[in-house]
Amino acid sequence: MPAAIDAAGDVRFRGKGTAMLRSMVERPLNEVLVGRDGFVALIATAGAGKTTLLRQWEAADSRPFIRLAAADASDAVAIVTGATGPVVVVLDDVHRHPDGGAFVVRSLAELTLQPGIAVVVSGRAVDRRALTAMRLRPDLVDLSDADLALDERAAREVLGGHVGEEELRRVLRRTRGWAAGLQLARVALGRRSGDEDPEFTGADRVVRDYLQSEVLDDLGDELTGFLLHCAPFDELSGPLCDAVRGSSDSQELLERLEREHLFVSALDREGRRFGWLPLAREALAAELDRRDPTEAKRLRTVGADWLAAHGDARTALALRLANGDREQALHLLSEVVLPMFYAGQLEEIVGIIHAIGPDIAITHGYLATMFAYAGMMTGDEVCARRWTKAAGDFYQVHSFGDGDEQVAFLALRAHLCADGVQRMRRDAEAARVRVKESSPWRAPVLMMSGIAAGLCGDARAAHRLLEEAAHVSAELRATPALMLALSERLELHSGRVSADAIAHAVDAAEGGPFTHYPHAALGYALRAEAAAIAGDKDAAHRDLLRAHGYRAALGRELPWLAVQVRLRIARATASLGDPAGARLVLAEAEEILAGLAETGILKKQAADLAAALRPLGGADAVGASLLTSAELRLLPLLPSHLSFEEIGDRLHLSRNTIKTQARSVYRKLGVSSRSEAVQHATQLGLVSA
CATH class of the missing domain: 3.40.50.300 (P-loop containing nucleotide triphosphate hydrolases)
Known part of the structure; x- marks a missing residue:
């Protein structure tokens, strides 16, 4: 019942x-x-x-x-x-x-x-x-x-079997097992009809009605007003609340809210930082917007200014976006976008771009550069090329605003390597000459200078620059640059590398939210090859699957890295007795190389591998190895509720193309349906559970 x-x-x-x-x-x-x-x-x-x-x-x-x-x-x-x-x-x-x-x-x-x-x-x-x-x-x-608090199993029973796993996780994040919240979710989700599929949030009327009747009606005006005026902010502190309220008693009131279990609890042992039950905060914020939208906007504005002045520009940015303050949001985004890259917040950056509207970057050269980086790092070649051109067009008319603007643009061009590795090196060196010692761009600039030198055959300069890049990246906590600098030192090393050195490179990726960055791919591919050579087939297969997962995001937008990763995957695959799979991945590398004006050492490496594979027989291929980049790009979307037509819209492809790719995936994985493909790909580690 x-x-x-x-x-x-x-x-x-x-x-x-x-x-x-x-x-x-x-x-x-x-x-x-x-x-x-x-x-x-x-x-x-x-x-x-x-x-x-x-x-x-x-x-x-x-x-x-x-x-x-x-x-x-x-x-x-x-x-x-x-x-x-x-x-x-x-x-x-x-x-x-x-x-x-x-x-x-x-x-x-x-x-x-x-x-x-x-x-x-x-x-x-x-x-x-x-x-x-x-x-x-x-x-x-x-x-x-x-x-x-209700656990996941109990929450699933409360919500009912019609609620999917992803929605269940979203509801649990919002309610944190709060029993009433889960029952309110059940009521709200049960009201959905037809094709309507709204996400359950605290803004739903059933949640607001519950809080009003069961909580706010029992409180005095002081606490009710305090709850509502603090609701726009995810994290609370006495000084922040004092600033937005124009008061001096907020710390005392926050402690009272926690003591009276009014959906607020301390985040630290000193009781200086406080967080919400997310569902309750959303409900209270929605109620504030309903009662007094002008006051809600004013509070977000004052809070954003205070947070930006106290070193939390990311939260200030979210508040500005909620207010629709585009110009102020763009100014803040310019300040925080690189630290967000370094902190592993790539998906959040993409979400912000969509929230602001990417066309705004046409009038902001630095943001166009950063939007291009986002496209490059998510494997969106169209986005990467489009915004690189937009940034270039902007800087043809406008001068660079400061040293970092020019450094960022030169480093972007070096990453894209559109005109070959020699031009890549010139761009990287130009950026290195201009970058300041104190600049946060110093880490990726040194990294790109070292990689470009290595690709051009200058091993000594590459080693020196990558050594410095690793040191500076660790100092600046620029983890994406650190993990790629460490991997590239091993990739460009002519001798045999130690297992400890490979582990160090991979550990940098596994220590935080960085495994979805393409910078992590080379480390896994290197470790897979080392394990295959050492005869540890289980370890090699595990790391190969991780490396395969990056092929979809590594193409012409990062051609040099795409080739390096594929050559390592192919070597490891061949060592595991799958020459057919190795040849397919090598063919992808050769196709990418064919689009480069000048390839440096990469073309010879590919030719040497092709020669090594030529005498090998055509052993039965491992299905996952034979998936193309396009098929790997499709895989993460198969578990979703999207139709083939909707997937095609996202990938800029026709429904028939998506259907053909899906059938190819089924055949290579040895399955006959979409659901079986998802199950098998999950078991292989190619998509998230």
């Missing part, structure tokens, strides 16, 4: 629903509560499941339960001291009568309880002194929101 929300705001499950919630409370019930003597503090957010837990405990415990409202609890001490047998005394809803409840709790905390007697204090908040008195007791069981 479905869940309902009771008068106290707690989710009440009937029938099968009880089993759902059991996964949440099974450990505390069986191991902590049933038969337990002493004190239990059950202080949690509205709708967290307090009432449900108490009911299940009562059903599982042999002792009688006596429930007392905080307003009528003056006899609680007498009941506890006069009990002649085992009993559980529940002082419920202590937050509704804070003064009387606090007195009773402190009085109870001073008692020595007889064996078999348990005292439960339940509610959304309790007086600090009373809570401290309880916490000093060695027999206290302290349960809060984290203990009551």
